[in-house]
Amino acid sequence: xxxxxxxxxxxxxxxxxxxxxxSHLHDNKVIVNGRIIFYQExxxxxxxxxxxxxxxxxxxxxxxxxxxxxxKLGFLATELVLKEKTIEGYLxxxxxxxxxxSSASLDTDIAHNxxxxxxxxxxPSPSVFVYTLPNIAIGEVCIKNKIKGExxxxxxEAFDGKLLFDYVNELFKSKRVEACLCGWVEVMAxxxxxxxxxxxxxxxxxxxxSSGFExxxxxxxxxxxxxxxx
Amino acid sequence: xxxxxxxxxxxxxxxxxTTAETILALDKGSIGxxxxxxxxxxxxxxxxxxxxxxxxxxxxxxxxEIHQKNTPADSFTRLxxxxxxxxxxxxxxxxxxxxxxxxxxxxxxxxxNIDLLENxxxxxxxxxxxxxxxxxxxxxxxxxxxxxxxxxxxxxxSGVVAVxxxxxxxxxxxxxxxxxxxxxxxxxxxxxxxxxxxxxxxNPCKPFDLNRTGLSLGEGCGTMVLSTIPTVTGWNSIRVAGxxxxxxxxxISGPSRTGAELSGAMNQAMSQAGVARExxxxxxxxxxxxxxNDEMESKAIELSGLLHVPVNSFKGYWGHTLGAAGLIxxxxxxxxxxxxxxxxxxxxxxxxxxxxxxxISSNQYSEVNSCLKTASGFxxxxxxxxxQKD
Numbered sequence: 106x107x108x109x110x111x112x113x114x115x116x117x118x119x120x121x122x123x124x125x126x127x128s129h130l131h132d133n134k135v136i137v138n139g140r141i142i143f144y145q146e147x148x149x150x151x152x153x154x155x156x157x158x159x160x161x162x163x164x165x166x167x168x169x170x171x172x173x174x175x176x177k178l179g180f181l182a183t184e185l186v187l188k189e190k191t192i193e194g195y196l197x198x199x200x201x202x203x204x205x206x207s208s209a210s211l212d213t214d215i216a217h218n219x220x221x222x223x224x225x226x227x228x229p230s231p232s233v234f235v236y237t238l239p240n241i242a243i244g245e246v247c248i249k250n251k252i253k254g255e256x257x258x259x260x261x262e263a264f265d266g267k268l269l270f271d272y273v274n275e276l277f278k279s280k281r282v283e284a285c286l287c288g289w290v291e292v293m294a295x296x297x298x299x300x301x302x303x304x305x306x307x308x309x310x311x312x313x314x315s316s317g318f319e320x321x322x323x324x325x326x327x328x329x330x331x332x333x334x335x
Numbered sequence: 336x337x338x339x340x341x342x343x344x345x346x347x348x349x350x351x352x353t354t355a356e357t358i359l360a361l362d363k364g365s366i367g368x369x370x371x372x373x374x375x376x377x378x379x380x381x382x383x384x385x386x387x388x389x390x391x392x393x394x395x396x397x398x399x400e401i402h403q404k405n406t407p408a409d410s411f412t413r414l415x416x417x418x419x420x421x422x423x424x425x426x427x428x429x430x431x432x433x434x435x436x437x438x439x440x441x442x443x444x445x446x447x448n449i450d451l452l453e454n455x456x457x458x459x460x461x462x463x464x465x466x467x468x469x470x471x472x473x474x475x476x477x478x479x480x481x482x483x484x485x486x487x488x489x490x491x492x493s494g495v496v497a498v499x500x501x502x503x504x505x506x507x508x509x510x511x512x513x514x515x516x517x518x519x520x521x522x523x524x525x526x527x528x529x530x531x532x533x534x535x536x537x538n539p540c541k542p543f544d545l546n547r548t549g550l551s552l553g554e555g556c557g558t559m560v561l562s563t564i565p566t567v568t569g570w571n572s573i574r575v576a577g578x579x580x581x582x583x584x585x586x587i588s589g590p591s592r593t594g595a596e597l598s599g600a601m602n603q604a605m606s607q608a609g610v611a612r613e614x615x616x617x618x619x620x621x622x623x624x625x626x627x628n629d630e631m632e633s634k635a636i637e638l639s640g641l642l643h644v645p646v647n648s649f650k651g652y653w654g655h656t657l658g659a660a661g662l663i664x665x666x667x668x669x670x671x672x673x674x675x676x677x678x679x680x681x682x683x684x685x686x687x688x689x690x691x692x693x694x695i696s697s698n699q700y701s702e703v704n705s706c707l708k709t710a711s712g713f714x715x716x717x718x719x720x721x722x723q724k725d
Contacts, residue, residue, distance in 0.1 A: 231532045281579065
């Protein structure tokens with residue numbers, strides 16, 4: 106019968122992309138690959154929250170202290186992801202990064218605006234002004250991890266799993282990337298919410314993982330799930 | 336992959352409110368950068384390229400009269416007026432319907448309505464208007480776009496990334512048409528920031544020249560209508576044939592030392608388009624006229640083996656329009672292909688970059704089949720996009 110003759114290739118794993126590591130930071134809580142690695146009941150200021158997590162994880166990177174809030178948050182979220190799953194096997198040009206948020210760099214824009222509000226004490230500073238673009242956070246992650254491939258920063262009112270999936274999916278479909286970091290990095294005053302996921306091709310080396318996290322299919326639903334699961 | 340055609344376009348800048356007005360100015364060799372002494376923009380006089388406010392408001396009122404009779408003109412910001420006037424021009428001349436769910440809207444801007452942080456606007460507009468998605472919502476609502484816009488804010492490559500993003504979604508079949516627009520205004524916010532970097536030239540900028548001393552800031556809006564379905568008007572003859580981005584992974588405010596990353600994006604765009612080095616007609620470079628940017632670009636062009644290809648920067652004409660630059664300069668480059676003309680790189684007199692690139696020193700009228708448009712920006716980002724005659 107035809108059924109009995111079914112060739113074995115139909116049972117092969119479907120080619121596609123998987124999320125091999127992720128982090129989610131919000132409300133004084135840090136989740137990495139489903140595990141809560143940090144939680145503080147007392148409300149922390151943003152600066153104290155990221156500094157405390159940075160120290161707890163024993164990250165050493167002096168540039169971190171010079172960064173603005175979005176870059177600090179994006180950096181931290183990415184380092185937590187890459188601590189669990191290395192990207193060392195990829196060529197810099199084959200690695201992409203696509204981030205998104207709601208307020209672009211408005212938090213830092215307000216800081217730069219403070220320096221020019223008063224004509225009698227006019228002191229715009231290049232070290233503040235340079236951070237008045239959201240994609241500087243991408244630049245910081247690229248510098249730290251030698252990522253040189255496709256990069257883009259997208260703006261939407263709220264987290265848009267469909268947009269992020271569609272954008273990154275196109276990069277994989279057109280073979281522009283072999284691995285891609287993607288996510289949401291939002292800071293306004295002391296409120297922050299960040300999610301970063303590492304997406305790789307199915308069958309990409311699964312070694313280099315330090316935890317028993319089972320990869321998730323890369324799709325809109327799973328991006329939304331990571332964003333909402335506590 | 337479906338082919339993507341450019342159906343229609345618009346430029347708003349110091350020269351006017353249509354692509355034709357900018358082309359006319361290029362033919363005449365006009366320079367749209369001059370000394371502006373306006374304390375609202377900067378405490379001291381500064382070189383800028385500004386859109387004519389009176390004409391903008393007149394154009395906008397005419398559109399409101401037809402479109403939304405009872406809406407007061409002053410309920411829109413300067414940048415929103417840019418976008419609406421630019422989109423109105425392309426949509427009235429094109430068969431693409433914004434209300435069609437197969438039509439995508441992509442918007443690029445670096446700073447959006449950043450002037451609303453100034454005290455004079457605090458009580459006029461809500462704080463929400465500072466958010467780029469709110470700006471996008473207003474533009475969408477005005478024309479009744481079926482889909483929420485994709486909004487790109489990626490420093491000075493934003494405009495090129497916007498065209499690239501729309502192209503990819505059209506190539507894959509996700510949409511049939513796309514309206515891609517990029518805009519930014521001159522503001523004290525941005526002028527003071529670039530001044531703090533000592534990056535602004537005391538004279539109109541001189542891209543690739545030996546005596547270049549920095550950039551000139553401009554403002555404006557550029558729009559392109561793209562479609563996988565060619566029309567019969569003859570505008571369908573130019574395609575977006577390839578595009579790529581890359582990152583230097585080196586410095587957040589200084590370009591790559593080698594230009595290898597920009598070169599990589601250029602190579603990617605050309606190989607996607609199937610255009611060989613010897614076939615490329617023209618490079619429309621980023622050319623900001625800062626010492627390091629132009630140096631890096633020349634190295635990238637050399638690394639890609641394109642030293643023989645004619646190069647210009649449009650920034651010597653209407654300055655650096657930031658999130659609009661990729662769009663406005665793309666529209667001007669596409670017009671160069673369509674009209675078979677290569678425009679002089681304004682401000683260039685003597686070679687001032689390490690690699691011997693072929694900067695266009697006088698207008699050339701000959702067959703132009705393809706153009707590689709490049710851009711680079713803060714955050715170490717680079718982009719390249721290839722436009723080609725079908």
